[in-house]
Amino acid sequence: MSAPSEKGRLLLVGGSGGLVGRNVLPELLPAWKIRSVHRHPAPDEARLGVEWVPADAATVPDWTPLLEGVDVVLNVAWYRFGSERRFAPLGDGLERLIHAARSVGVRRFVQVSVPDSPASLEERLPYMVHKRRVDRALEGSGLAYSIVRPTMLFAPRDVLITVMLRTMHRYHRFPMFGDGTYHVSPLSARDLARILAREARASGSRNVTAGGPERFRYRDLTDLLFRALGRTPRYFRLSPKGAVRLARLLETVGSTLLYAYEVEWLLSDMLGLPPYEGLDTPLEPVQPFVTAEAHRLTG
Numbered sequence: 001m002s003a004p005s006e007k008g009r010l011l012l013v014g015g016s017g018g019l020v021g022r023n024v025l026p027e028l029l030p031a032w033k034i035r036s037v038h039r040h041p042a043p044d045e046a047r048l049g050v051e052w053v054p055a056d057a058a059t060v061p062d063w064t065p066l067l068e069g070v071d072v073v074l075n076v077a078w079y080r081f082g083s084e085r086r087f088a089p090l091g092d093g094l095e096r097l098i099h100a101a102r103s104v105g106v107r108r109f110v111q112v113s114v115p116d117s118p119a120s121l122e123e124r125l126p127y128m129v130h131k132r133r134v135d136r137a138l139e140g141s142g143l144a145y146s147i148v149r150p151t152m153l154f155a156p157r158d159v160l161i162t163v164m165l166r167t168m169h170r171y172h173r174f175p176m177f178g179d180g181t182y183h184v185s186p187l188s189a190r191d192l193a194r195i196l197a198r199e200a201r202a203s204g205s206r207n208v209t210a211g212g213p214e215r216f217r218y219r220d221l222t223d224l225l226f227r228a229l230g231r232t233p234r235y236f237r238l239s240p241k242g243a244v245r246l247a248r249l250l251e252t253v254g255s256t257l258l259y260a261y262e263v264e265w266l267l268s269d270m271l272g273l274p275p276y277e278g279l280d281t282p283l284e285p286v287q288p289f290v291t292a293e294a295h296r297l298t299g
């Protein structure tokens with residue numbers, strides 16, 4: 001570990017309150033002095049000596065003062081759901097950040113992005129359209145960068161495996177979208193944190209996808225979750241169209257359980273990414289996590 005005086009300075013945009021942020025903080029702290037920009041207090045930051053600048057990345061007019069002394073920017077800020085009115089200003093704010101980082105001579109910019117998705121989402125979904133716009137702005141900026149595109153993440157309080165387990169535990173049944181033969185390769189949020197810490201130290205520019213160590217057929221993963229709960233897998237089957245319709249219905253009643261674009265993405269079979277290569281220890285398999293979470297639920 002470096003002595004404090006040797007630490008580089010990192011601007012963490014999006015902070016440590018979210019799934020990626022709370023996992024990345026312990027990975028970064030040994031090597032970086034962190035300034036963290038986000039809207040809501042994050043419990044560990046003050047205790048760990050992180051400087052919090054309360055701000056909405058969509059409305060920061062000039063990033064220059066926040067970039068003072070900063071070597072590396074890491075952006076984890078994004079929303080899981082919303083309309084053009086929500087994503088366009090955040091995209092604008094992040095583009096202003098990229099331009100300011102270039103002007104003040106930041107050494108490197110690490111951007112957390114997402115894997116490829118079906119053309120219908122790439123072209124029309126505000127979530128995706130503005131994400132790609134920010135990625136392209138970074139690629140064209142002249143900054144050295146890493147754009148890291150992880151697949152679905154698992155970790156305590158995630159929005160994937162823990163939600164699936166809870167649903168199975170409560171209802172003893174689970175929806176199966178289509179035939180379930182598309183693939184997923186869940187990546188631990190802790191491993192994504194290690195990847196981001198590594199990319200922050202790298203040189204040159206690159207665009208990397210990041211899957212977990214094992215690629216599952218979706219319905220083999222859901223079977224595994226049922227078995228971890230000590231239950232026989234039981235599904236109610238939905239056609240792909242029916243699945244998207246159900247997710248839309250959930251959206252309209254304000255549920256955050258599942259969004260229609262997430263179902264379309266899953267069904268497109270574009271989320272079974274190969275494992276990220278380059279960490280010095282193996283990626284975490286999902287099975288021990290599933291066992292521990294299932295045990296927590298069943299007592």
Ligand SMILES: NC(=O)c1ccc[n+]([C@@H]2O[C@H](COP(=O)([O-])OP(=O)(O)OC[C@H]3O[C@@H](n4cnc5c(N)ncnc54)[C@H](OP(=O)(O)O)[C@@H]3O)[C@@H](O)[C@H]2O)c1
Pocket residue numbers: 013014015016017018019020021037038039040041055056057058076077078079080090112113114115149150151152153154159
């Ligand atoms: N979760 C996954 O499975 C997954 C998979 C692939 C890629 N990703 C990507 O990973 C990144 C982080 O995702 P996550 O799951 O950690 O999301 P998250 O849990 O929703 O956290 C996002 C964080 O961004 C901050 N944020 C949001 N809007 C902001 C704004 N306008 N200004 C400043 N900060 C803002 C929030 O902090 P405040 O509320 O304090 O502002 C929040 O802590 C995103 O780019 C996402 O697309 C996630």
